[in-house]
Amino acid sequence: MSERVLPGRVAGLVTLAAADSLWAGLTAGSAVPMTCAVFTRFSPDAKPGLYIMLGTCVVKLVRSADGQLSVPETEVRRAAAAVNAVETDALDLVRIGPFRGVPEQTCTGGTLRRWRQRISRELQEPHSSGRSARHKPRPAALSHLAGIDWRQMLVEQPRGRTERTWWLPRAVVRLLDAAEYTEAQWLHTTQCQPSTPVTEQPSHPREPLGSRGRPTTGADGPGIQPRPYSGELKGQLYSVVSRKPGMSRTVAGWACAVCRTASAAVLDHCHEHGYIRAPVCPSCNTLERPDHLYDNDIRVAGRYTRLFDTETADWLRHWHRCPGCRTRTTLPLPHLAAWTAHTASRTLRPTHPGARGRKPCGVLRVAWTGSQNTPRSCLLTVSVDFCPSGEHRVLAQILYREAADRFRTWLAEIAPDVAAEAGPDRLDGLPAESRPVIADANGDDLALF
Structure with missing residues (x-):
């Protein structure tokens, strides 16, 4: 069957108007809502060259034989x-702002640079009011991010009486983070090129995202890739390393x-023992963080399915990069509590009949x-x-000691x-001076450690 003729196509190139029509048709059923008119409303801020970010792909504008941009x-x-x-999972959300103490960023150096701050700044404009802002006209530079209509997925949650926070699905955050990185690397490799469109059409996409929103390995990724982490910060204290310049x-x-x-963007560290685990990206750092209601009370969110079911070995290995957790064969208290509720107490959770069979009770x-530090009374x-x-x-109601024993067995x-690398006899990675432990009035409770 011959391919349908696309109006505006000449020698493999399509006009910007035809590209808008093609893009809208191809992404109509996408789980990530995409905007239309991404080609006719591109931002000329990013230089050198004119290009458009579509997801994690850089599409460069070229000048056809008749002089038109295509x-x-x-x-x-x-x-x-x-x-x-x-x-995407509409219930697996990541907070994108606002964050206190974030300096004002300019809109230069790429259309996606500091995209979190740009979204927060736009939503905090006087004429912006949450979800209704998506129906109001916006400048071309902020009309979309990598072709993504983020306003359709934005979730606003109250924080106190006057404050509010904004959240996006984790898969979308990963997509935007990957697009930002791809754009930065592409600009870095083309900074010496002229700022006018050329007739060539090389594109430097980032590795395509898989079904979970993670980039997968590809041969046509950007020329500069982050180097793998090989334990360079093993056993070091976060309080010391985080203060080093640069x-x-x-x-x-x-x-x-x-x-x-x-x-990576942050140093994930054990808040219980103070040791660095490893550098991680913002999405993984948020996934790992417990969903605290209060200091001693957490909600067991849906993301714990990945932490303790589908990607268990990877996360356990990551948590046990902390020498304190590894030698004691345990997890920090909030993580151990979440594991106890999600895994060890799974059979205790009742179910109720629903439209598609029985479903777990409540939250x-x-x-x-x-x-x-006081395991007898915890x-x-x-x-x-x-x-x-x-x-x-x-x-x-489960004692801390019993929960720790169940975790070791599991x-x-x-x-x-x-488990083979854990245990009290594995002291090879433990610094000589560890964090002080609060003494227990009962005396023998510290035997656990």
Whole structure:
């Protein structure tokens, strides 16, 4: 069957208006809402050259024989295919702002640079009012980000009486982070080229995103890639390393130690023992962070399915980069509490009939009294909020010591290689001076450590 003739196509190039029509048709069924008119409303801020970010692909504008600006049709189709492969979970959200203490950023150096701050700044404009802002006209430079209509997915949550926070699905955040990195690397490699459109059509896309929103390996990625993390900061204290000059630039040079594809941005560290685990990207750092309701009370969100079910070995290996957790064969108290509620107490959670069979009851939550430094008196309470029938409350109360013992047994079964590297006899990576432990009035409670 012959290919349908696309109006505006000449020698593999399509006009900007035709490219808009093609893009809208190809991405109509995408899980990530995409904007139209991405080609006729591109921002000329980024130089050298004129280009358009479509997801994680850089599509360069070329000048056809008749002098009109055009884009390669194959590049548009390839970018659409990469975007259509991304799957989103509307309940797996990442906070994108506002954050206090963030300096004002200019809109130069790329259309996606500091995209979180740019979204926050736009939403905080006097004429912007949450979701209604998507229906108001915007400047071309801020009309979309990498072709993504982020306003359709933006979730606004209250924080106190006057403040509000903004959230996007994790897959979209990963997509925008990858697009920002691709654009920065492309600009770096083309900074010596002239700022006028050329007749060539090379494109330097970032590796396409897989179904979970993570980049997958590809041969046509950007020329400069972050280097793998090889344990250079093993056993070092975060309080010391984080104060070293230029550390943020050093961290950005590593690939995320968890997903191993995105560029790292922060040093993930154990808040309980103070040791650095590894550099990670913002998305993995948010995924790892407990969903605190209060200081001693967390909600067991849907992301724990990845932490303790689908990607268990990777995350356990990451957490045990902390010498304190590794030698004691445990997890920090909030993580251990979440594991206890999500895994060890799974059979205790009741179910209710639903439209598609039975579903788990309410929202799982776990709280604790005391701390890991007083294991005899530390008690974990697993409960259910928002039970449809109003009958279920507390599911179980488990002592910290019992929860730690259950975790050790489970660790040996689910990740034997991680368990083999753990234990009190594994002191090779533990610094001589560790964090002081608060003395327990009962005396023998510190035997656990």
